[in-house]
Amino acid sequence: MEQSEQKLQRSEPLILPEEEFAERMQSQVEPYLARLCQKGRCAGGDIYYELYSIPDAKAMIVISHGFIEAGKKYHEFIYYLLQAGFSCAILDHRGHGLSVRNGKDGNVIYVRRFDRYLQDLHDFVHEVVVPAARDLPLYLYGHSMGGCIAARYLEEWPEDFLRAVLNAPMIGINMGPLPAWAGLLICNFFLLLGKGEKRLFFQKEFRPDEKFADGCDTSEARFDYYLSLRREEPALQTSGASYNWVRESILAGRKARANAEKIHIPVLLFQAAEDTLVSAKAQEKFLKALPSGKKVKITGSKHEIYMSGNEVLHKYMKIIQDFFS
Numbered sequence: 254m255e256q257s258e259q260k261l262q263r264s265e266p267l268i269l270p271e272e273e274f275a276e277r278m279q280s281q282v283e284p285y286l287a288r289l290c291q292k293g294r295c296a297g298g299d300i301y302y303e304l305y306s307i308p309d310a311k312a313m314i315v316i317s318h319g320f321i322e323a324g325k326k327y328h329e330f331i332y333y334l335l336q337a338g339f340s341c342a343i344l345d346h347r348g349h350g351l352s353v354r355n356g357k358d359g360n361v362i363y364v365r366r367f368d369r370y371l372q373d374l375h376d377f378v379h380e381v382v383v384p385a386a387r388d389l390p391l392y393l394y395g396h397s398m399g400g401c402i403a404a405r406y407l408e409e410w411p412e413d414f415l416r417a418v419l420n421a422p423m424i425g426i427n428m429g430p431l432p433a434w435a436g437l438l439i440c441n442f443f444l445l446l447g448k449g450e451k452r453l454f455f456q457k458e459f460r461p462d463e464k465f466a467d468g469c470d471t472s473e474a475r476f477d478y479y480l481s482l483r484r485e486e487p488a489l490q491t492s493g494a495s496y497n498w499v500r501e502s503i504l505a506g507r508k509a510r511a512n513a514e515k516i517h518i519p520v521l522l523f524q525a526a527e528d529t530l531v532s533a534k535a536q537e538k539f540l541k542a543l544p545s546g547k548k549v550k551i552t553g554s555k556h557e558i559y560m561s562g563n564e565v566l567h568k569y570m571k572i573i574q575d576f577f578s
Contacts, residue, residue: 266333266570268563274474282332296376301351302344304385307335313386316343319397321491323350326479330559337574344377346370351488356450362494363450367501370402392577396420401505408512418573419522421556425506425535433503440500449497456493470560506535513542520546521576525554
């Protein structure tokens with residue numbers, strides 16, 4: 254690694270300017286990550302991953318992404334963590350990105366059991382991350398669906414990680430006026446009809462012309478950049494949940510709340526002030542049961558806090574960096 258790259262570690266995150274975002278991602282961030290990236294597959298070849306190791310790292314951070322996302326969406330985020338002196342590892346969850354699809358329609362998110370995500374992550378950690386990290390401390394970051402996966406993982410294998418950040422975790426889905434039990438009833442009805450793999454009736458296919466105002470970001474530059482990647486790469490165009498995925502996710506959130514007391518490591522939970530996708534009430538119940546949990550509410554942010562405007566993003570990355578340091 255070049256000396257200039259070794260000196261990237263900073264006490265303050267240096268956030269890319271939004272007015273030059275796409276150009277800087279293409280000319281600065283992606284080439285740097287490409288030089289570091291080790292790509293591979295684990296869990297019997299089902300799961301695609303990327304590993305970024307730097308010399309003299311403080312720790313290895315494992316990233317668990319959200320619903321209809323993929324590791325590629327986190328390249329900017331990974332770049333900032335590398336700057337701060339952390340090695341990183343990220344997988345594409347089953348049904349996402351370059352990992353295996355189990356349903357008949359590869360663009361609909363389907364998983365037979367939510368715990369399959371946990372086992373995939375466990376395989377990734379023990380087949381890939383632990384050998385690569387050697388004696389480095391292991392930390393966990395999970396967003397939304399990936400936050401629920403992370404929470405459940407910490408309940409099942411509480412000794413694997415020393416710290417965790419849960420970003421707008423899907424401990425409960427925000428179903429508007431519909432209670433969770435009614436959502437389960439609807440999903441179970443469609444499962445009885447043999448439609449567990451089908452797209453939820455009100456969800457749509459990938460829209461290449463999606464509007465910024467309809468998204469979960471507050472940075473239009475970041476929104477536009479990732480949408481352009483999705484237009485170009487069919488593997489990134491997964492969109493919409495199956496009935497079985499919704500059923501399993503509701504049950505997983507319940508289980509995460511019921512078993513939260515098993516998590517004894519420090520957990521930092523971020524809430525987005527303008528989040529309409531996940532339940533803040535469910536997050537509060539989960540937090541109350543955590544032996545060592547802390548909440549940070551981020552104003553001026555939607556669900557995807559890591560895709561916020563620069564003023565918010567700088568504060569957010571500083572809090573994460575300090576917590577993991």
